[in-house]
Amino acid sequence: MANFQCFTLAKRLSLDANLKRAGLEITRLCRSTSLPTAGNTYNPNAGSRTFHTNSEDSHQQGKRSKWRDSSAKKSALVCALASAAGAGLYWTVSKDKNSDKHPKTWQGLRLSLPGKVFAAEIQPGVLRSGLPTYSAADVAAHDSKEKGIWVIYGNGVYDITEYVSQHPGGTKILMAAGKSIEPFWEVYSVHKNDEIFEIMESYRIGNITEVPEKSKSSDANDPYKDEPERSPLLIPSSQKPFNAEPPVQMLADQFLTPNDMFYVRNHLPVPCVCIDNFxxxxxxxxxxxxxxxxxxxxxxxxxxxxxxxxxxxxxxxxxxxxxxxxxxxxxxxxxxxxxxxxxxxxxxxxxxxxxxxxxxxxxxxxxxxxxxxxxxxxxxxxxxxxxxxxxxxxxxxxxxxxxxxxxxxxxxxxxxxxxxxxxxxxxxxxxxxxxxxxxxxxxxxxxxxxxxxxxxxxxxxxxxSVSISQLPVISAICDPVEGQELEEGAEEVTLKGYAWSGGGRGIIRVDVSADGGKTWHEATLKPNGQTPYHSYAWTLWEADIPLPKGETKTELVVKAVDVSYNVQPDSVAGIWNLRGCLSNAWHRVNVKVPLVEA
Structure with a gap:
């Protein structure tokens, strides 16, 4: 059981930014086996499979311990990984089968320098025989912890329900629940490496063969027939004309919004422009x-x-x-x-x-x-x-x-x-x-x-009525999102979001609350590089604040103050208008806080 736990932790914590902490945890579990853990490396070039210690004396004496069965081999390999992580070394997976630097293979893995592991070539998302085939509707039905969390990559279907709590990026992975994870990885491209693919393939449950159809109009008279391609991550409010916003959880991740994630507001069909005639x-x-x-x-x-x-x-x-x-x-x-x-x-x-x-x-x-x-x-x-x-x-x-x-x-x-x-x-x-x-x-x-x-x-x-020009001060919580369940027994929460005011008025303070506005804390502002009265860019902010004790749900609130000391109103009711414009009241997000089970 300990060996299995070692392997699981090695996989799931290999992405943890704090490799030392991950390594120590793995090493602790590995010590429950009879195999050595600290300072050991596997040498694939030895005539027989050997386990060398790094101590000079042991190396000179050439002491060997025969690996007589595959179970022992796997245990030693896992513990070697653990000690490497514990030493703060980085181990990676390579998919270059023909690499001259790492030509040796064993047990489906290629090993070379101490502390580095190179896996056999991984082909994520390819059709795999012996697995059931699911439809897009099947996957879409699994979009929550209660129903199970399934995602698609290529032709693969993955049940990542058990992995969500281990995800280094927190709950952002839930944005892909019930659909393809590929568009999100176009934004978070750090995921495109063999370490991630290896972890993902361990959660593979089936195949999907459906290919989404492009939603191009076949009607030659349709004024919207020549619309541009758009990111599937955008959440449409209407299709014709096309209007959409990005997932709010992703909004505060970057100071400059990627072009394909910039909200789209069209009033009419998108014109086709010939630049030579323009x-x-x-x-x-x-x-x-x-x-x-x-x-x-x-x-x-x-x-x-x-x-x-x-x-x-x-x-x-x-x-x-x-x-x-x-x-x-x-x-x-x-x-x-x-x-x-x-x-x-x-x-x-x-x-x-x-x-x-x-x-x-x-x-x-x-x-x-x-x-x-x-x-x-x-x-x-x-x-x-x-x-x-x-x-x-x-x-x-x-x-x-x-x-x-x-x-x-x-x-x-x-x-x-x-x-x-x-x-x-x-x-x-x-x-x-x-x-x-x-x-x-x-x-x-x-x-x-x-x-x-x-x-x-x-x-x-x-x-x-006067036409709207410069906009009033506004802010919003981007993470967590409405209805989100926080970590069990959480005592504090990290809030992230944006604040902005029209007319170039800079943001001087952002106040956040975890109890519906009864008590307030100042968020940390990320400078936008502009002067207070020519501040046209938004200001991103972040705050770690304590949660009310003993509460299973609470209301998170944010309000911003600009350089002219304009503040947001506390409720929507007083600023309601028939067109729904200028909605800049305090932003409120309700979250759940599960208590630790006794």
Missing amino acids: TLDLKLSTGSPSLTFQQLTKDFPKRSVTAAIQCAGNRRSEMVKVKPVKGLNWGSAAISNAKFSGVSLNELLLRYNVDIDTVRAKYIVFEGLDTQPDGSPYGASIPLELARLLKNDIIVAYEMNGQPLPRDHGYPLRIIIPGVVGARQVKWLNKIYFSPEESTSHWQRRDYKGFNASTDWHNVDFDK
Whole structure:
């Protein structure tokens, strides 16, 4: 039994960042066998199978202990691994069968240098004979600890229920419950190594032969027939037009949101743009120049700004709990952070002798290539007064995180107006002009406006309400998630999340609570590298806080404070509005805390 435990721990703890701790635990168990543990290595080059100690005296004397049966061989091998881990050495699995450095094999393993183990080539996810075949529906039905946790990799089906508690990444593995784990590993690419594959294959229970069909429309008249490919990790709120957010558990993992994990907000079909025919058209008092994409990328210096973009409806799902609203049912991940690069709007205008500080107009208007059935484009505007304040920060962007803008995010151009709601940051930008009135677009005049909690559709007057521009302070807990079960007997919990405020107002404090807001603790803020009054990027935060004693469930809460001491309201009820915009109340997450069984 001890040998089996050694083997299991060696596999499961080989990924632990603290290898010394893992090694000591394995070594402790191995000592229950009669085989030596400390400082032993297997020498595959000996004429007969031998077990050498590292002591000089023993080596000179050439003492040998014959390995007479496979059970003893396996026990000694496991204990050799344990001692290597206990010494803080790193052992790895190699899948290079023909490696000149490690050519020897034994018992399905290749061994060479002391403390290193090289496994026979692993082929994860390939069809394996002798195993049952499951359907995608079978796997999808196993998405919880109660039902069992199954995942798919390639053509393999794996029951990882028993492994979840050992996962070094904590409960993030549950995001893949009941579905393919591959999209998550595209983000967390550290998993793509033979050590992980070896562990995973030990949980193999069957095969799956179904191949997911691409959801491309076969209708030639469907305006959505040419939509771009999207990450399967995105959680859709609607398909046509496509709108989706990433899993909230992944949101605070990286300061810059990967392009394929950036939330998507489309109002119309994604246009197909031929870059050779594309122009950005300016309508100015000095003329109406049209610039090609090449001119924009070659004739102007590249400027960059790192900024969070947030949908006005982020966290709308919390307002729905108070009273129904009209709008996509966004969770708390309709916000993302990226580095945008392109041409400074101010420098672009100055090239044509237009000074934004002296223009006689009230608004600057932006239009995109995405159009309604009647041909009218998506459009937006911001007051010229605001544009003047932000003139050195507004970017006509053609890059996102160092890559060309993805189609879903405006390829080839998007106007980036940092600190302003995403609805005004027009994608597929192809026209800029000044106007005495705001954009006549539906989404400027009849949407994205705020109202009090007593205004409903029977008495709403959109003309009286000011269009949303800069957004209020907001924060959210990304980890743990709603309904999550914490570790049995946990005395504290680690919270992670984001905080942000519109208008470039930096975050100066994030308060967190583990008892519904009765007591508060300050979270540790991760600097975003920007100044307090030009802080367009979000601020990620983390906190370890004590849990209430003796409680089996509790409410985690977060609220943020910006540099102007703007704070979040404590409840959604007072800020409810018929469109479900500006949902920035304290963010609350309910979790379970199982007590230790006596």
